Amino acid sequence: MSTYKRIISAVASSTPQGGSDNKSSFQGGESFFRSVLASMETAYLNRNPTAKAVLEVVRSVEDDRICYDHFAFRTFGVNGYGIDSMASFFLDFGYTPREELRFPAKKLRALWFSPPKNVIHEGGSGIGGPLPRVFISELLVDQMSPETQEIIRKYIEVSGGGNKHAALASALGSLTWEKPLYSEFQQLARESEYAAWTIVNGYALNHVTISTHQLKSHLKSIKTLDHFIEENGFKLNSEGGILKVSPDGLLLQSSTVADSTPFTFSDGATEVVPCSYIEFAERLVLPQYNNLPEEEVKEYHRRDGFEVGNADKIFESTYKEQLTRKVA
Structure with missing residues (x-):
C-alpha cells in the first residue's frame, strides 16, 4: 500500500461515524500545537543564520508581520521512518492529507497536508498567524544501492x-x-545528497516558506522580494532559474541556498555539512476569481498545492553544486 493510501486509510478509520470536521480535532490543543511549531522554528533558526537574517530583514520592511506558506521535512522511507512518522503529529491536530508527488530521478516521494479549516489568525504573524501547509518527503530507500540501504537501515x-x-x-x-x-x-552523498542531508539533520525543519502574497509592502511580489534578498547579500538557488514557475503560471517559488555547519562524525572527523534554507512562495488568484476586488481575495481563492517541477529544483537548495556556486 502506498504511503498516501495508508495515511488516507488511517485518517478514515480514526474519523467517528457521521464525520468530523478538522476544527473539532484541533480544539483544546491549539496552544500546545503552536508551541511545538515554535520550538521547531527556534531549533531551525538557531542552526541557520541565513534564514534568521532573511526573516529579520523582511520583517523590518513588513512592520514585523510575515505569514508562513508551508513547513517542510525530509525522511527515510523505510521501516516506519518515512512520511508517516512525521505526518502522525499533524494528523492528530486536524491536518488533512492532500496530494502525493513523485520524483523518480531523485527516488523521492512527497505528500502535502492542509491545515485545519476555520483556524484563522488574521492579525497574527509567523507561528501565531495562519497555520502553514506541511510538505513531507521521503527517500525511497528500497530503490537505493545495497551499500546505501545498509547504511540507512543500520542507523x-x-x-x-x-x-x-x-x-x-x-x-x-x-x-x-x-x-x-x-x-x-x-557514500550516501555520492548516491543521494538528499540521503546525506537526512542522515545528519534527521527530522529537522528542512525549510520554512514565507507567503509573499500575504506581505503588505512592495515585497509581496516574489520577483521584487528576490531582488531585495539578493541586494541584501543572500544567495538564491539558481537551479532551473531563480524563479520556479508552475506550468499554469500560478505558483511561483524561490529559495536561498542552504546554510552549512561543522558536524562532528562518530569517528571524530569534523566536516562542513548542509543545513536548511528559507523559501518564498507566491500563489496567484485562480482565473475564476480574477474579478474579485483585491481586498476580498482570500487564501482559498488562490492556487493551492505544490508542483513537481518546482519542488524538484527547490530540493537542490541543499546540494553541493548550489552551496559552492560563486555568485556572479
Whole structure:
C-alpha cells in the first residue's frame, strides 16, 4: 500500500461515524500545537543564520508581520521512518492529507497536508498567524544501492523507535539515531545528497516558506522580494532559474541556498555539512476569481498545492553544486 493510501486509510478509520470536521480535532490543543511549531522554528533558526537574517530583514520592511506558506521535512522511507512518522503529529491536530508527488530521478516521494479549516489568525504573524501547509518527503530507500540501504537501515535499527518521536526530535533539534561515520556520509552523498542531508539533520525543519502574497509592502511580489534578498547579500538557488514557475503560471517559488555547519562524525572527523534554507512562495488568484476586488481575495481563492517541477529544483537548495556556486 502506498504511503498516501495508508495515511488516507488511517485518517478514515480514526474519523467517528457521521464525520468530523478538522476544527473539532484541533480544539483544546491549539496552544500546545503552536508551541511545538515554535520550538521547531527556534531549533531551525538557531542552526541557520541565513534564514534568521532573511526573516529579520523582511520583517523590518513588513512592520514585523510575515505569514508562513508551508513547513517542510525530509525522511527515510523505510521501516516506519518515512512520511508517516512525521505526518502522525499533524494528523492528530486536524491536518488533512492532500496530494502525493513523485520524483523518480531523485527516488523521492512527497505528500502535502492542509491545515485545519476555520483556524484563522488574521492579525497574527509567523507561528501565531495562519497555520502553514506541511510538505513531507521521503527517500525511497528500497530503490537505493545495497551499500546505501545498509547504511540507512543500520542507523534506523538502532534508533530505538525514534520514528514515534519525529515531532519531538524536530522541536529539540536532535537526531533519533547515532551520528554516522564520515565515510558513510560520503557514500550516501555520492548516491543521494538528499540521503546525506537526512542522515545528519534527521527530522529537522528542512525549510520554512514565507507567503509573499500575504506581505503588505512592495515585497509581496516574489520577483521584487528576490531582488531585495539578493541586494541584501543572500544567495538564491539558481537551479532551473531563480524563479520556479508552475506550468499554469500560478505558483511561483524561490529559495536561498542552504546554510552549512561543522558536524562532528562518530569517528571524530569534523566536516562542513548542509543545513536548511528559507523559501518564498507566491500563489496567484485562480482565473475564476480574477474579478474579485483585491481586498476580498482570500487564501482559498488562490492556487493551492505544490508542483513537481518546482519542488524538484527547490530540493537542490541543499546540494553541493548550489552551496559552492560563486555568485556572479
